[in-house]
Amino acid sequence: MSENDVKQIDFNEDTLNILYDTAVAIRKENHNNPDNKTIFSSLNKQKATIDAAMHIAYILTQLKDRVLVVNLDGQSVAYVEEYIHSKAKPNLFTTLKTSMFLSEAINPTECEKLDIIHVEDLPEEDLKKKFNEYNVLSKLSPLKNYYDHIFIIGPEVSNIDSYGTYLELADSAVTVISAINNNRKDLKHYLQKINLFNVKSFGILRKAD
Template sequence: MNENEERLMDFNEDVINKLYDTAIAIRNENHDNPNNKTLFSSVDQGMATVEAAMHIAYILTELKDKVLVVNLDSSSTEKIESYIHSKAKPNLFTTLSTSMFLSEAIQHSKYEKLDIIHVEDMAEEELMKQFSQYNVLSKLSPLKSYYNHIFLIGPEFQSMENYGPILELADSAVTVISSKKNDRHELNHYLQKINLFNVKSFGILRKAD
């Protein structure tokens, strides 16, 4: 049994089935819409968001698809690295400061079909300034030529005053919540924000507490 299969044992059967169903839904969407980029995010469940994104990415690599994970949440870097063991250094904007091509920031994981880009650790104000300066969307879109799927891991919604630049990068979204501890008002606010940016929702994944 490999490491990711062992991790899946921590999920109950219903959640595992939901992860698989979501993986297939994303796969079908990307077959019909090759430019689709999927955002994994939450109001306040950052670690559960990483777990969901990385398990779904793993499922897709098992189906022989190539996946690029673009981690836009610097607080999740260590958690993601515990899954993929790439020893990747955060280099998204460092790369764009010297190159027009985001492809130069891509780093390989221990899995043949799973690659990673991490954002550097910076305050929100500086992060927004970098998004504006480098037009990340225009740099991200060409990478779909090399990958079947691009996953974006977003920061927790509650941690940012301006989530718009994150949503502007995405075409679809998977939202992760706690099955018991979630603020319905804040969740509805976030889901309304997704709709405002015309981001297609693949639904909500509930993390068992």
């Protein structure tokens, strides 16, 4: 991800400042903290969620932090790859099928200090079974010893019946919503679910439509 890529993100100047402030807050919280897994999610603004996650990840790498992005939205692989150009194939469960170590699924990117894992594009029920079968949380946790930050990109909340599958992997959360077209009831319900899973919220990022 180059500097030009960052400038092309469709956020206004105020939001870009908020993204920087969020990166600094995450850095302060995660440094020397074993609970360094942050989930980025949205009700229905998936591309904006990826923009935010990758922009913040880029800022952190410029501050010399190591970041692992675990993309758990199998439908967004191509969009994430527009940032990192790793040519990585979705291989999370393919790797765990033959290995005890999720580290073997890690791929380097063109951005120094930024690595990626993509999940395969599977139906929700199949994903839920595989998360339980392979105990992804236990496989993901050891990687925190090698990275300052682990960013989890979750699928759109509105597309998933049981989002606890993703929240149980996270220690903290950044939520992206539409500044105009937003269902307050659904947002409130999701924020309550974050609290239920004892996930610390770094706040809400509003993306203009």
